[in-house]
Amino acid sequence: MNIIQRVITSILPADPERVTEELFRKKRYKRFRYSLFWAMNLIGLIPMLLTASLGFFQYRDLLQRDELDQLQWNMEGAQKTIEAFVHELQAVVNFVAHEDRYHELLDQQNLQILFDRLHKQYPGFVDLGVIDSKGIQQAYVGPYNLQGKDYSHQEWFSEVFAKKVFISNVVMGFRQTPHFAIKVVKKIPGTNEHWVLRATINAETLYHFIETINTQASDDIFIVNHDGILQTPSLFYGKILTPYPLTAQPPPNGQIRQMIDSFGKLIHQASVPLKNTPWVLVLTNKGYSYGNHWYSFRQKLFFIFAGCSIVGLLITIKLSKILTERIRESDEKRHALLTEAEHTHKLASIGRLAAGVAHEINNPLAIIDQKAGLIQDILEFGGDFDNKDKVTASLLGIHNGVNRCKVITHRLLGFARRMDFCEEQVQINEVLKEVLPFLEKEAMYNHIKFNLNLQENIPVFYSDQGQLQQIFLNIINNALDAIGHDGEITITSQVEGDSVVVGIQDNGPGIPEEILQHIFEPFFTTKETGKGTGLGLSITYGLVKKLGGTIQATSKLGEGAFFEVHFPLSL
Amino acid sequence: MTKIKLLIVDDEIEFASTLAERMELRGIETQIANNGQEALEKVYFSPPDLVILDLKMPDMDGLEVLQGIKALHPSIEVIMLTGHGSTASGIEGMEKGAFDYLMKPVDLNDLLEKLKLAYEKHSKA
Numbered sequence: 001m002n003i004i005q006r007v008i009t010s011i012l013p014a015d016p017e018r019v020t021e022e023l024f025r026k027k028r029y030k031r032f033r034y035s036l037f038w039a040m041n042l043i044g045l046i047p048m049l050l051t052a053s054l055g056f057f058q059y060r061d062l063l064q065r066d067e068l069d070q071l072q073w074n075m076e077g078a079q080k081t082i083e084a085f086v087h088e089l090q091a092v093v094n095f096v097a098h099e100d101r102y103h104e105l106l107d108q109q110n111l112q113i114l115f116d117r118l119h120k121q122y123p124g125f126v127d128l129g130v131i132d133s134k135g136i137q138q139a140y141v142g143p144y145n146l147q148g149k150d151y152s153h154q155e156w157f158s159e160v161f162a163k164k165v166f167i168s169n170v171v172m173g174f175r176q177t178p179h180f181a182i183k184v185v186k187k188i189p190g191t192n193e194h195w196v197l198r199a200t201i202n203a204e205t206l207y208h209f210i211e212t213i214n215t216q217a218s219d220d221i222f223i224v225n226h227d228g229i230l231q232t233p234s235l236f237y238g239k240i241l242t243p244y245p246l247t248a249q250p251p252p253n254g255q256i257r258q259m260i261d262s263f264g265k266l267i268h269q270a271s272v273p274l275k276n277t278p279w280v281l282v283l284t285n286k287g288y289s290y291g292n293h294w295y296s297f298r299q300k301l302f303f304i305f306a307g308c309s310i311v312g313l314l315i316t317i318k319l320s321k322i323l324t325e326r327i328r329e330s331d332e333k334r335h336a337l338l339t340e341a342e343h344t345h346k347l348a349s350i351g352r353l354a355a356g357v358a359h360e361i362n363n364p365l366a367i368i369d370q371k372a373g374l375i376q377d378i379l380e381f382g383g384d385f386d387n388k389d390k391v392t393a394s395l396l397g398i399h400n401g402v403n404r405c406k407v408i409t410h411r412l413l414g415f416a417r418r419m420d421f422c423e424e425q426v427q428i429n430e431v432l433k434e435v436l437p438f439l440e441k442e443a444m445y446n447h448i449k450f451n452l453n454l455q456e457n458i459p460v461f462y463s464d465q466g467q468l469q470q471i472f473l474n475i476i477n478n479a480l481d482a483i484g485h486d487g488e489i490t491i492t493s494q495v496e497g498d499s500v501v502v503g504i505q506d507n508g509p510g511i512p513e514e515i516l517q518h519i520f521e522p523f524f525t526t527k528e529t530g531k532g533t534g535l536g537l538s539i540t541y542g543l544v545k546k547l548g549g550t551i552q553a554t555s556k557l558g559e560g561a562f563f564e565v566h567f568p569l570s571l
Numbered sequence: 572m573t574k575i576k577l578l579i580v581d582d583e584i585e586f587a588s589t590l591a592e593r594m595e596l597r598g599i600e601t602q603i604a605n606n607g608q609e610a611l612e613k614v615y616f617s618p619p620d621l622v623i624l625d626l627k628m629p630d631m632d633g634l635e636v637l638q639g640i641k642a643l644h645p646s647i648e649v650i651m652l653t654g655h656g657s658t659a660s661g662i663e664g665m666e667k668g669a670f671d672y673l674m675k676p677v678d679l680n681d682l683l684e685k686l687k688l689a690y691e692k693h694s695k696a
Binding site for chain 1: 583585586589590592593596597674675676677679
């Protein structure tokens with residue numbers, strides 16, 4: 001019957017309820033681990049992200065403001081320099097065109113001398129002309145033949161009288177090189193009429209002059225006229241006299257303009273009209289986002305952030321794993337403790353129940369025993385009759401049955417009672433050696449060998465020798481029964497920390513796990529009915545507990561069972 | 572040789588009477604008492620040589636009965652029957668003057684052996 005049960009339990013899958021519970025528990029830990037991981041990550045990442053973005057925007061603002069300041073400053077410097085330069089040229093021409101020199105300068109010779117002198121000082125001067133009030137060029141010195149040219153229809157001619165001094169846009173004009181002109185209007189002495197001294201200056205002068213200006217904060221510096229035509233070449237936005245693709249005029253508030261240029265890049269443009277000229281000075285730079293500073297900062301920030309994130313991620317992965325593992329372990333430990341407590345409790349109550357049962361059974365058992373004995377007595381003292389042998393045999397059967405019951409009830413009572421603790425100095429190896437002779441005969445008969453592997457010098461400890469003997473007797477007896485024939489039992493003793501450990505290993509068939517869970521329970525037996533009471537190991541368990549020790553059984557099917565008993569060396 | 576006089580004290584009438592009958596068969600003059608009070612009365616009116624005393628009875632604790640018997644007749648030897656397998660109460664009984672104790676259910680031969688030894692002791696006294 002036991003064999004059938006064993007076969008059935010080995011075929012059936014594990015308890016489905018327990019399997020789902022196991023799965024559920026695993027899932028719960030997994031979920032816990034994930035939420036822990038995310039929580040820790042968020043706690044770490046959010047402040048880091050905030051700090052990083054704060055740094056990012058702060059630095060960008062700073063960089064931008066610094067850049068704009070520099071550009072503004074640069075522009076102001078450039079403006080002053082160019083204005084001074086233009087003013088100087090203007091002053092020279094103004095000085096030359098002294099009012100009463102009109103007649104003197106009409107003379108070609110005199111004009112030539114003047115031009116030579118000017119040209120020596122300012123090589124940019126291309127030509128010099130004197131124009132009368134009707135717009136006819138009366139005298140001219142220069143590389144072109146412009147003597148007698150009529151300027152009266154040109155726009156500037158009407159404007160020049162209103163302004164006294166006039167600086168023209170850069171034009172190609174007749175001369176086929178970019179140039180601009182400074183015109184100064186003077187009165188012809190003794191008349192109401194005016195004359196104009198016109199000096200043409202090569203645009204290259206302006207261009208070279210601008211080139212010498214320090215343009216640290218800008219990428220490009222050039223001059224644009226009010227019509228948006230480039231007066232000096234721009235590095236990025238076209239040659240001289242081509243239209244500037246963007247708005248050069250400064251905004252009304254005079255601030256620096258931010259705009260997208262024709263290449264689709266964000267630029268800063270600072271511009272300012274130059275005094276007494278038709279020009280606007282323009283400085284541009286490409287903005288912080290193209291600067292080296294910004295690039296390296298962004299790169300550093302990115303690498304630091306990414307590095308921290310990865311390190312944080314790894315740490316949180318590891319940490320959440322460790323924490324979950326710890327919690328799972330402590331849960332399992334608690335679960336095991338609970339199970340053990342439950343187990344102990346169950347054993348205790350079963351023991352009490354068993355004792356009660358034994359008690360109640362003992363009296364009727366005694367009566368049966370006595371009645372049977374009386375019948376036997378009567379038979380012995382009386383005469384013969386039919387079937388006397390059969391009656392005698394039956395009485396013997398009753399007697400044997402009662403004896404078996406007696407053994408059971410005595411063991412039950414022994415299991416349940418609280419024996420007086422008889423404490424004495426005990427040497428564990430001595431105890432083991434005293435136990436073995438009881439079993440050697442049976443072992444020899446069944447070809448079972450004892451291997452002793454006892455550590456020497458195990459210190460003595462206080463315990464109950466008789467009960468210790470009982471414990472080992474029971475375990476070894478069980479091992480003998482488990483092996484049956486041909487095998488060996490290895491008994492070891494050693495000190496582990498502050499406890500004595502005795503191990504008993506047999507090479508019998510082993511104990512299936514379903515049975516291993518129950519072996520310490522009273523009345524649990526795998527022996528054939530009538531052969532065992534199922535009390536041996538539960539008594540052993542109770543005794544070990546009482547002596548302050550612990551007992552564990554481990555087993556693998558086909559490899560035998562291993563019982564390990566721990567006793568504390570000091571109580 | 573005079574007959575041994577025995578008193579069996581047990582609340583289980585069946586047990587006591589059967590055991591008494593078996594003792595009679597073996598030539599021992601046996602009385603029974605089913606409780607402590609009755610036992611003390613019998614000891615008082617016709618004192619036996621030996622007493623078999625169950626420790627667990629409903630009216631009076633076996634140990635009290637033991638003390639009562641010993642007070643009446645210190646020479647009466649008492650063999651106790653312990654039902655609950657407790658060596659402790661057996662030992663306690665012996666400290667109080669019992670000759671020996673046996674565990675129930677008792678083997679008749681063991682009991683006769685003990686009775687013989689007790690009677691020897693009683694005869695010497």
